[in-house]
Amino acid sequence: MANAVSQQNSDHQLRRLAAQRRLYVTAKRWHALDLTLAVVAPPAWSLIANQLASSKPYAALWGITAGLFSSILITLRINQLRESAARVQEEFDCNAFELEWDEIVVGDHPHSELITQEARRSNSATTAATLRDWYPTVVYRLPITAARLVCQRANAWWDRQLRRRYTGLMITIAVVVCLVVFALGIAGHATLEDFVLTVVAPLTPTVLFATRYVRENHAAGQRVEHVQRALETAWNAVLNHTLTDADAARLSRRVQSALFNHRKNAPLVFGTVYRLLRTRQEYEMQFNAEHLAQEYEDA
Numbered sequence: 643m644a645n646a647v648s649q650q651n652s653d654h655q656l657r658r659l660a661a662q663r664r665l666y667v668t669a670k671r672w673h674a675l676d677l678t679l680a681v682v683a684p685p686a687w688s689l690i691a692n693q694l695a696s697s698k699p700y701a702a703l704w705g706i707t708a709g710l711f712s713s714i715l716i717t718l719r720i721n722q723l724r725e726s727a728a729r730v731q732e733e734f735d736c737n738a739f740e741l742e743w744d745e746i747v748v749g750d751h752p753h754s755e756l757i758t759q760e761a762r763r764s765n766s767a768t769t770a771a772t773l774r775d776w777y778p779t780v781v782y783r784l785p786i787t788a789a790r791l792v793c794q795r796a797n798a799w800w801d802r803q804l805r806r807r808y809t810g811l812m813i814t815i816a817v818v819v820c821l822v823v824f825a826l827g828i829a830g831h832a833t834l835e836d837f838v839l840t841v842v843a844p845l846t847p848t849v850l851f852a853t854r855y856v857r858e859n860h861a862a863g864q865r866v867e868h869v870q871r872a873l874e875t876a877w878n879a880v881l882n883h884t885l886t887d888a889d890a891a892r893l894s895r896r897v898q899s900a901l902f903n904h905r906k907n908a909p910l911v912f913g914t915v916y917r918l919l920r921t922r923q924e925y926e927m928q929f930n931a932e933h934l935a936q937e938y939e940d941a
Contacts, residue, residue, distance in 0.1 A: 645786040658734040659773040661760035669723035680851035709846040728905035739790040747899040778931035816852040862908040881941040
């Protein structure tokens with residue numbers, strides 16, 4: 643008999659996913675603005691300041707102002723949108739996995755008005771097609787205890803793989819920008835005062851962005867690693883028939899709460915990068931899920 647995950651393509655579940663997708667899209671637009679201020683603009687300001695002496699104070703002022711704007715306003719807005727998206731995804735998962743809502747960790751359910759509004763904004767045939775079969779359909783044939791563990795493992799694995807491939811790229815870009823700006827300053831034979839105005843100050847948002855990104859990704863990696871270890875232990879217990887359905891449900895609830903906290907705090911990945919890696923990651927996820935399902939059936 644099919645489990646609750648098999649209802650993932652129902653209208654109300656797809657509406658939740660569409661709302662989640664739209665919230666993340668909005669958050670990524672703010673992230674793009676943050677990236678523009680931190681990575682794109684500093685070389686331009688440095689070049690202008692080196693060519694036009696009167697612009698040096700403005701370059702310094704811009705660097706400090708952009709750094710504060712990014713750290714306070716942009717980060718706050720991204721955090722709000724990311725948490726809303728994580729809460730909508732949590733409602734989707736709780737419905738699919740037959741898990742109780744964790745009010746202590748997650749808080750209130752997302753408002754139905756928010757889901758309807760955001761889902762309507764993302765309403766398109768392309769969006770709907772990419773949201774179907776969110777979790778591997780192979781889990782339909784498994785009991786819910788095993789199915790939810792496979793899906794939660796897929797969640798943790800997907801995020802870790804995507805983040806590992808993306809983080810290195812972002813850090814490399816930030817380092818290259820810093821080197822370019824430093825090179826411009828050195829090539830211009832800048833005095834110490836000019837170096838501060840044309841290099842150090844414009845790079846303030848870049849340094850803040852890179853530092854925050856490294857710190858957040860390090861924390862995200864640790865969270866996912868802890869979740870993966872807990873899921874691996876639980877899966878082995880299920881295969882060895884040493885974990886009751888009730889105990890498995892309680893453990894999955896704790897894992898789900900950890901996944902919510904991770905989604906709420908994890909750095910964003912641009913949609914373009916996500917789409918480039920989607921096909922490869924989906925193939926690997928489906929293969930892993932098929933392997934786990936077969937492993938369960940053979941146990």
